[in-house]
Amino acid sequence: MELKFDEKGLIPAVVQDIDTREVLMVAYMNEESLKKSLETGQTWFYSRSRNALWHKGETSGNIQEIVEIRYDCDADCLLIKVKQKGVACHTGNYSCFYRTLWEGKGEREDLEEVLAKLWQIILD
Amino acid sequence: MELKFDEKGLIPAVVQDIDTREVLMVAYMNEESLKKSLETGQTWFYSRSRNALWHKGETSGNIQEIVEIRYDCDADCLLIKVKQKGVACHTGNYSCFYRTLWEGKGEREDLEEVLAKLWQIILD
Numbered sequence: 001m002e003l004k005f006d007e008k009g010l011i012p013a014v015v016q017d018i019d020t021r022e023v024l025m026v027a028y029m030n031e032e033s034l035k036k037s038l039e040t041g042q043t044w045f046y047s048r049s050r051n052a053l054w055h056k057g058e059t060s061g062n063i064q065e066i067v068e069i070r071y072d073c074d075a076d077c078l079l080i081k082v083k084q085k086g087v088a089c090h091t092g093n094y095s096c097f098y099r100t101l102w103e104g105k106g107e108r109e110d111l112e113e114v115l116a117k118l119w120q121i122i123l124d
Numbered sequence: 125m126e127l128k129f130d131e132k133g134l135i136p137a138v139v140q141d142i143d144t145r146e147v148l149m150v151a152y153m154n155e156e157s158l159k160k161s162l163e164t165g166q167t168w169f170y171s172r173s174r175n176a177l178w179h180k181g182e183t184s185g186n187i188q189e190i191v192e193i194r195y196d197c198d199a200d201c202l203l204i205k206v207k208q209k210g211v212a213c214h215t216g217n218y219s220c221f222y223r224t225l226w227e228g229k230g231e232r233e234d235l236e237e238v239l240a241k242l243w244q245i246i247l248d
Contacts, residue, residue, distance in 0.1 A: 014150060065228070070223060070224050071223055072149065090197065091197050098197070099196075102190075103191070104189070
């Protein structure tokens with residue numbers, strides 16, 4: 001398996017709460033920050049604005065303990081399942097995706113169906 | 125609100141199953157594909173390899189009905205919650221993230237705690 005880093009040497013990483021399955025944030029890793037993440041079991045990213053490695057939670061204490069890292073079919077994106085300490089977003093929100101852009105007409109399944117799916121998740 | 129498209133005019137979009145909360149895929153949108161998505165209520169992306177708009181599921185039938193679009197604190201990433209028809213990945217897997225790169229030492233919470241959180245999700 002060879003991960004594909006882009007022309008800037010970066011790969012996007014989706015960070016997801018392992019328990020609630022909420023998507024918390026998307027950040028970028030370079031090879032060094034991925035190595036640091038694997039070594040420490042906590043998320044390290046590459047800050048594109050500061051051009052520097054960034055140990056998530058180092059100053060805020062809002063560390064992310066990595067439970068699992070998955071990668072996609074094209075090997076150009078990571079999915080990092082974590083246990084989040086505190087909140088993920090620098091705004092104080094739990095997830096960085098706290099704002100709604102658009103709501104469609106799609107209906108959610110009824111509660112019984114959702115419960116059946118959740119039960120399947122629990123059994124997995 | 126002004127979404128930030130990158131220097132290529134693209135914004136990454138994380139696609140998540142609204143019911144199971146599984147992360148299905150990450151793809152890219154340009155302004156036109158986002159507009160098409162809003163108009164049709166189904167996902168349209170911009171294919172970086174084919175340099176063309178791409179209506180997800182047009183040939184396979186594996187359409188994604190958009191329930192909600194959220195955007196992050198930096199306004200440079202989208203989270204699209206969908207109802208997935210069939211599977212999301214061209215490999216036939218439900219999610220594109222079907223492979224594990226690394227498993228950490230982090231422990232999952234015990235079942236009781238997970239159930240309490242799931243219940244909270246259901247009530248939300």
